[in-house]
Amino acid sequence: MLFWKRNTDTIIQCPNCEWKPDGEKHWACSCGHSWNTFETKAKCPQCKKQWQDTVCPGCGKLSPHKSWYKTREEINALESAGDSQLRAKKKSLESRLVGYGIKNYRVSHLPYLDHSNEKFHSPFEAGCRMMILYAISYAVHKLHERADVCDWLQREGLWDRVSPKEKEFFTDPLPEKETLRELSWRIEAALTLGWCLNKVKVLPRLDEASNKINGQAMREFQENVPALGEPLMSFLSNLEYRSLDEIYEENLVNEMATTYFRDLMFSRKDDQTKINRAVSLERHRVLNWLRTHYEDGNFSGELWDDVDTST
Incomplete structure (x- = not known):
């Protein structure tokens, strides 16, 4: 034989x-x-x-x-x-995806990994959005304090950067439970921007973030950003980004995770990861927003409601 x-x-x-x-x-x-x-x-x-x-x-x-x-x-x-640098980025990105259990997603177009032509919001704008998201996640649990939060945002010059839908939340006498549930996840977006701005050293893994939100990363965030109600301008004016390579890779990890979960709906296959989808979606949303910069002076608040996470 x-x-x-x-x-x-x-x-x-x-x-x-x-x-x-x-x-x-x-x-x-x-x-x-x-x-x-x-x-x-x-x-x-x-x-x-x-x-x-x-x-x-x-x-x-x-x-x-x-x-x-x-x-x-x-x-x-x-x-x-x-490009050896892009090939190294490809290897790093795909290794992280495999580590989460997303084993069959690969990058075929190396320029996809190149962020040199991307226009990010300034660190100042990112800091403004971070504090708005932080304030919203707090107000969700303290509805009776929303007026005070609004006064603070106005006093610090952030109110024009609050999105139309966010303003509806602040003025709605009885927000729906679904609205409150959705907005409660904004703390993850705030934490992500805190990481981008070097106020958090390490983001929790996507498959453990829900258990870590009250842990080290959140404590570090609260220690390194102003408390709600405090003056902001000095803090916001001195922010700097960590490596844009790190930020861009984190964005792509969550973008490809979104694609993975979308494909699961059509294939009806089992989820092979333990990724918290809500956490990943918040990171995807806020990092996509970070890369949505317009030269015409549009306020970031007006752009937030229209962030595209469809991949």
């Missing part, structure tokens, strides 16, 4: 994003059979149809099946080509 021996010098990976097969049955034939296409070199074991192209579970792109098979020399050439 003859046995096929796999050539150990051959490496199978997507020609676009470098995703490698994980042994799972990601592919389905037109006859309805599901299997690992690389076990049969793209021939369906049931109906014997030979597929010429293969879709990648990592990036979703279709490529000729034969282009998936590379020699080690070809792999080395690919890895040494292109």
Whole structure:
């Protein structure tokens, strides 16, 4: 009996994003059979149809099946080509996703990782939004103090940066429970901006953040930002960002997590992560806002309600 021996010098990976097969049955034939296409070199074991192209579970792109098979020399050439810094960012981002259990999402377009042309809000604007979000998360639990919070925001010159929907919350005599529930998560967005502005050293992991919100990160945040009601201008005028590379990667992690959860709704597959979706969505929202800068002087408050998290 003859046995096929796999050539150990051959490496199978997507020609676009470098995703490698994980042994799972990601592919389905037109006859309805599901299997690992690389076990049969793209021939369906049931109906014997030979597929010429293969879709990648990592990036979703279709490529000729034969282009998936590379020699080690070809792999080395690919890895040494292109921008070494962007390739390092790709490796870091994908490693974090795998660490969360998002194993089959890859970056196929390296410029996607380049933030050099992005226009971030200034640290001052980010600090203003952070304090507004902090105030809202407090007012959700202290509805009777909303008038005092409004007075403070007006006194500190932040009221024009409060979004229309946020202003509705401050003036609504009886906010709906769903509104209160949604706004209570704004503390996560405030904490994220605190991290961006070096007021929090480390963001809790997405799969443990809900347990850490009253822990070290939150204590650190409260120690390093003014208490609600205190003067803000000196604090806001001296803020600086941490590395924009770190901020951008955090944004992309949560953007791809949003994509992962959206895809789950259509595929009806089980969630392989323990990510707190509400936490991730708040980070995605606030970091997308951070990258939404207009030169025409639009107040950030007017932009907050329209932040796009659809990916």
